[in-house]
Amino acid sequence: MTDKTKITLIYVGIAVFAAFIVTMFIIIGNGVDRTLEEDNRIATDVGREQAQEMLRLENDLVATNQAGDEVRLSELKDKVWIMAQFFAACPNCAARNGDHLVKLYQEYKDNPDFHVVCVTVDPETDDPARLQEYAETLGADISDWWFLTGDHETLHHYMEEEMKFLAVRERVKQEDIDREGRYAHDMGVAVFGKGLVMKEKKDLLFARQQGPELYEHFEGLLTKAIEEALAQ
Template identity: 40%
Template sequence: MNDRGKIALIYSSVAIISAAFVGGMIYLGSQVPDQPVPNFVDSGGVKEEKFFPIAKDFSGVNQAGESVKLSDLKGKVWLVSEFFAVCPHCAVRNGKELRSIYETFKDHPDFQIVCISVDPETDTLERLQEYGKNLGADASDWWFMSHPNQQETHEYLEKALKFFSIRERTDPTDRDANGRYAHDMGLTLVDREWNVIGKWPLYDADSAEGRKRDPHLYDQLKKQLMDRLTEELEKNETAGMHDMDQDEASAPVAGDSE
C-alpha cells in the first residue's frame, strides 16, 4: 500500500471511531432522565386558586390548654408553620415575621395563625404558654399547638400539609447551635375552604444567603403574601355584602301589598 492509501485508511479509521463515540454519547444521554430544575427565585409567587385541599384533620392542645383541631378553622383564612420552642431560627421568625403579620391582621375576626410543634416531647404546656406570652399571642387567634404523638405530627406536617421532611440533627455542635430539628421554615396559607393556596419562604429569603442570592426577593415575597392575605380576607366580606344586597332587593318594602 502506497503512502496515499495509508493516509486515506487512517482518516477513514478516525472518522469511524469518532462517529461511534458520538453515537454512543447520544445514546447514553438519551438514557438519563430529565432532572427537575428547582425554582429558588419565585417560591410562593405563583398565585393558585386551589393549590391542594387538606384531606385530613389534626388535633392537639394550644397554649391555653384548650383542645383544638384544624377543622375548627374552616371559614377562616390562616397561616400555618412549624416550630419548636427552643429553636433559635423559629424565635427570630416568629418574633419578627409572624409577629408583624399578626399585628397587621389580628383585628380581623377571620384571621388566624397556627404554629405546630415538631418537638411535642419537650414542648410542654408550660413552655407553650411562656412562648405565646413572650410574643403577645392571644390564644384565640394565634395558636402554639402541640399534638402528643411526635411521629403522627411529623407525618401530618409532611404528608397532609406538604412541608419539607423534618430531620433530627445528630452532630452535637450543629444541635447546640440550631436546635434538635432541621425543619421547614416556610409560611403556608390556607383559605376558608381548607385549601392550601401558597407557601412563602420569607425566613430563607431574608437570610444572609438569601439576600446575597437575590436582594429583592424577600420584599417581593412579603408583598405577595400580604396582598394574598388581604385578598382572601376580603372575599367573605365582599360575598357577605353581595348577599345582603340580594336580601334587601328581594325583601318587601314597607307599604307594599303582598
C-alpha cells in the same frame, strides 16, 4: 523559516483561537444561565392575578393548644390562617416568629377572620406550659394564635403527608445542635384560605438571608394571598 514551519504555526494559531472562542462561549453561556436562573427565582409567580389552590386539607388534625385545650384545624374552615412549624428552643424559629409572623399577626389580628397556627416538631419538650410561655413572649392571644402540641408521630405525619411540609430531620452533631437547634425542619409560612385550602407557601427566613429583594417579593406574595383570601 520553511513553508512547513509556517503552515504548522498557522494551524497552531487557528487551534488556539478556536479554543479561546469556545471558552468564551462557555463562560458567557454559564453567565446567562445563572442570570436566567436568578431571574426565574426572583420572578416566581410575578404577574399572577390571584393565589392558586396548592392543596386542600382532606383530613383533620386534633392537637392541644397552649392553654391545654383540645382543638381541631377544622375549626378554622371559615377563616384565613397562616401556618408554620416551630419548636421553642429553635433559634431560627425565634428569629422568624419574632419578626415575620408577629409582623403579619399585628397587621391582620383585628380581622375576626384571621388566625395564626404554629405546630411544634418537638412535642415531647414543648408541653402546653412551655407553649404558653412562648406565646406570651410574642404577644400572642390564644383567641387568634394557637401554638399546638400533641402526639409526635401524629403531628409529623400530618404536616408531612397532609400539608406537604418537608420531613423533619433530627441533627446528630452537637455543634450543629448548639448552632441550629435539635431539629432541621421546614421554615416555610403557609397561607390557608377558607375551606382549608393552601393558597401560598414561602420561606421568609431563607428569603431574608438571600437579600432584601427576594424577601420583599416573598413577603408581598404572602400578604397578597392573605388579603385575597380575606376578601372572598
